[in-house]
Amino acid sequence: MSQETSLAELEAEAVRHGPAFGQDAHILCDNLVRIYKTEGVEVVALQGLDLLIEAGELVAVVGASGSGKSTLLNVLSGLDVPTAGVARVAGVDLLGMTARDRLRYRREVVGFVWQQTSRNLLPYLSAVENVELPMRLAGRRRRGRATELLDLLGVADHAGHRPGEMSGGEQQRVAIAVALANSPQVVLADEPTGELDSESSEEVFAALRGANRELGVTTVIVTHDALVSGQVDRTVGIRDGRTSSETLRRASSDGLVVAEEYAVLDRVGRLQLPRDFTSELNMERRVRLRLESDHIGVWPETTREGGGDGD
Numbered sequence: 001m002s003q004e005t006s007l008a009e010l011e012a013e014a015v016r017h018g019p020a021f022g023q024d025a026h027i028l029c030d031n032l033v034r035i036y037k038t039e040g041v042e043v044v045a046l047q048g049l050d051l052l053i054e055a056g057e058l059v060a061v062v063g064a065s066g067s068g069k070s071t072l073l074n075v076l077s078g079l080d081v082p083t084a085g086v087a088r089v090a091g092v093d094l095l096g097m098t099a100r101d102r103l104r105y106r107r108e109v110v111g112f113v114w115q116q117t118s119r120n121l122l123p124y125l126s127a128v129e130n131v132e133l134p135m136r137l138a139g140r141r142r143r144g145r146a147t148e149l150l151d152l153l154g155v156a157d158h159a160g161h162r163p164g165e166m167s168g169g170e171q172q173r174v175a176i177a178v179a180l181a182n183s184p185q186v187v188l189a190d191e192p193t194g195e196l197d198s199e200s201s202e203e204v205f206a207a208l209r210g211a212n213r214e215l216g217v218t219t220v221i222v223t224h225d226a227l228v229s230g231q232v233d234r235t236v237g238i239r240d241g242r243t244s245s246e247t248l249r250r251a252s253s254d255g256l257v258v259a260e261e262y263a264v265l266d267r268v269g270r271l272q273l274p275r276d277f278t279s280e281l282n283m284e285r286r287v288r289l290r291l292e293s294d295h296i297g298v299w300p301e302t303t304r305e306g307g308g309d310g311d
């Protein structure tokens with residue numbers, strides 16, 4: 001390599017040879033930052049959030065109130081623009097979109113379901129007309145598809161009913177049909193069962209899961225509802241604007257579902273220790289680490305010999 005090779009060229013070379021972070025992911029957030037400024041006060045709602053979701057996955061996002069879940073969903077839905085970082089959905093760069101791209105993205109690439117049914121459906125249109133509306137706005141008119149979607153979601157009997165004539169759960173299932181109308185690649189749902197009783201929640205979640213399985217649409221559900229987060233294959237926990245944990249569920253050989261919770265290691269090796277663990281052991285500013293053959297031990301600063309037997 002010549003002596004004139006600049007640092008920029010070396011970096012470009014490294015990028016050419018190494019796989020880019022999340023290059024195959026359907027949803028990619030890399031070091032995503034969203035800062036809100038109101039009356040001179042800054043609130044950092046997302047502080048370097050990393051998230052990868054594969055095509056066709058069904059993922060729940062959970063976290064305490066104020067942790068940044070809705071901010072993340074607003075960014076992914078194209079409603080809000082992050083302050084910095086990378087956000088890419090189905091190959092679309094969400095930071096570099098023109099107003100026109102954004103409209104197309106919101107109409108054709110993603111579908112949404114919000115918690116308030118009034119935000120999902122127009123009250124003066126029937127269920128089937130609500131489902132047809134996004135298709136009409138995109139220049140299509142397909143009564144057949146609208147009816148098929150209502151059927152898939154188990155609400156075909158309500159095709160001619162207005163939202164006020166349906167229960168909350170039925171309205172949410174029609175809302176899912178509306179979200180799916182233009183065959184989006186991704187469906188984003190923010191607390192879709194938040195206003196429902198447990199029976200209706202179960203039906204709405206089953207409808208989302210059915211759409212995910214039958215249509216292969218990548219689905220992200222922000223939820224406080226344990227009934228929902230306990231049934232997906234992957235639950236992502238957000239804390240203080242970052243992904244902090246993931247719970248993976250898989251069927252064991254005896255048919256039971258086994259859930260395992262992991263802490264998330266970011267690209268530079270940062271890990272968030274669960275607050276209840278650190279407070280139990282009075283871990284504050286510093287911890288002692290020791291590399292063992294198959295794990296890393298973490299001890300409070302005051303422990304002299306690194307925790308006896310190393311566990």
Ligand SMILES: Nc1ncnc2c1ncn2[C@@H]1O[C@H](COP(=O)(O)OP(=O)(O)OP(=O)(O)O)[C@@H](O)[C@H]1O
Binds near residue numbers: 037044067071
């Ligand atoms: N438009 C805004 N202007 C100023 N601050 C905002 C705005 N939207 C959100 N925030 C702040 O950003 C942080 C994250 O909010 P966000 O709504 O994303 O949290 P959340 O996890 O969805 O909470 P919840 O479960 O209560 O809906 C909070 O501190 C919130 O007050």
